[in-house]
Ligand SMILES: Nc1ncnc2c1ncn2[C@@H]1O[C@H](COP(=O)(O)OP(=O)(O)OP(=O)(O)O)[C@@H](O)[C@H]1O
């Protein structure tokens with residue numbers, strides 16, 4: 001597919017995304033899409049490091065959670081405006097990325113070692129968030145006051161008491177904005193020297209080094225960018241739910257979602273995380289309904305389902321759904 | 337400055353030594369390469385040739401000795417730094433970026449000196465064409481046959497704009513007609529202003545290509561000079577064929 005065609009596709013998708021709240025009046029359905037976009041953002045964050053850089057993290061919650069906690073605590077403890085907290089929250093994602101990246105990549109940790117290190121960091125942060133009660137409120141979590149003044153909607157970045165349309169779509173547009181910015185960043189990265197070097201490190205680090213690629217630096221850049229985007233997802237989460245606790249922030253659920261979406265959707269492709277998130281959520285929703293109707297609610301079934309889909313995709317679709325689309329396109333005579 | 341070759345001093349390796357446990361893979365090896373030369377490094381299997389390349393290019397740290405590149409001590413510099421200053425190696429066991437096209441592979445090399453993506457891709461096309469890979473640019477590197485991969489390994493390195501290129505057995509595994517295609521390719525590279533140090537077992541190529549040759553045996557340089565003189569050197573014959581062979585060969589030749 002040519003770039004022009006791809007751009008056209010993306011513009012259509014973005015237009016649909018922007019139009020969705022006007023077309024969909026059901027709050028439940030818009031919420032469904034909103035959560036899909038949220039996972040698509042987390043997945044894209046993971047995809048930068050894992051899909052393009054070949055560094056598989058099992059603990060991406062560490063970035064999401066830190067972004068969420070910083071966004072929440074700066075408001076809760078110091079009375080920051082959410083707008084002022086935002087850049088700190090995003091920077092914290094980069095900061096945690098730099099720390100983990102330095103400790104891992106400096107010592108040449110790759111593959112399963114890197115995966116374990118990230119898992120350990122997410123777990124350590126969860127324990128810290130639980131135990132440093134004077135800062136984080138511990139296991140109780142941080143609750144932000146709900147703004148009920150419709151005049152303060154934009155200053156508090158809370159849409160619950162906004163006028164009807166914003167109430168319907170405010171948070172949706174918030175995550176859509178994050179998504180569009182993140183996806184444009186990855187699109188541009190893919191067409192830059194940094195992107196080419198990151199991919200070369202994934203393909204073969206020694207060969208990349210022999211061609212003048214500073215693998216350490218490239219991986220550091222990738223993990224910081226990845227951390228920033230995951231932290232932005234954390235900011236969205238806090239503004240929407242006005243709450244964060246150690247489990248939500250650093251528990252394994254977010255780490256798993258972050259990696260399953262791009263692996264199913266197509267590693268190292270811009271659209272992969274979005275496809276994967278949409279596919280997973282649709283299947284998950286259908287399964288929940290079907291199973292719920294058959295045998296009553298069974299929490300945790302979606303995770304089992306994710307696991308099964310993941311195994312199937314890894315076995316039969318090594319390039320994910322994006323690869324499937326690509327071959328279908330070619331078979332239709334679209335060429336390259 | 338003593339001038340063996342064509343131009344100024346490019347690379348000086350002095351008394352380089354590398355041990356792997358009890359094994360001395362490189363044992364006090366010294367050599368030099370002048371600007372514009374094609375120099376061959378030959379020697380039996382396991383002689384330490386690839387290890388010597390890895391030491392020069394920063395992939396391994398020597399236990400003793402020194403390496404100077406364009407007059408600068410480069411010991412301890414990382415491979416990517418050396419590549420950026422113009423000292424680039426290829427790998428005997430090729431390492432293509434298998435999921436990328438040939439063009440994208442070569443462009444990664446081009447990015448060493450070129451930031452914009454479009455220009456790097458253009459440079460990749462130009463290098464690919466010049467080195468006879470024009471028809472393969474859109475193929476996935478992982479799908480190439482061995483001859484194509486060997487060629488790609490070289491093209492990617494050339495695209496970085498090196499001053500000195502270390503080629504490790506780019507002809508191994510090729511059939512005679514493929515070898516005949518690689519020989520002019522290496523000449524083309526030299527004509528582009530690149531100095532070449534190459535490891536090769538294919539003697540025909542060594543003889544026709546190189547200005548000078550070094551022979552490495554058990555980690556030590558045992559002979560050097562014009563290629564013809566080097567292969568006739570009794571010490572070299574014995575290194576390849578075993579002790580006493582030089583004498584016996586001489587005997588049969590005299591008989
Ligand atoms: N990383 C390593 N660890 C231990 N021993 C090694 C290592 N690399 C090489 N060797 C040993 O060092 C010696 C020299 O190996 P090297 O690969 O440099 O030889 P070579 O001259 O390139 O041989 P060939 O012509 O077969 O490529 C061999 O005995 C080899 O087994």
Ligand SMILES: [Mg+2]
Nearest residue numbers: 385386387428
């Ligand atoms: Mg070798």
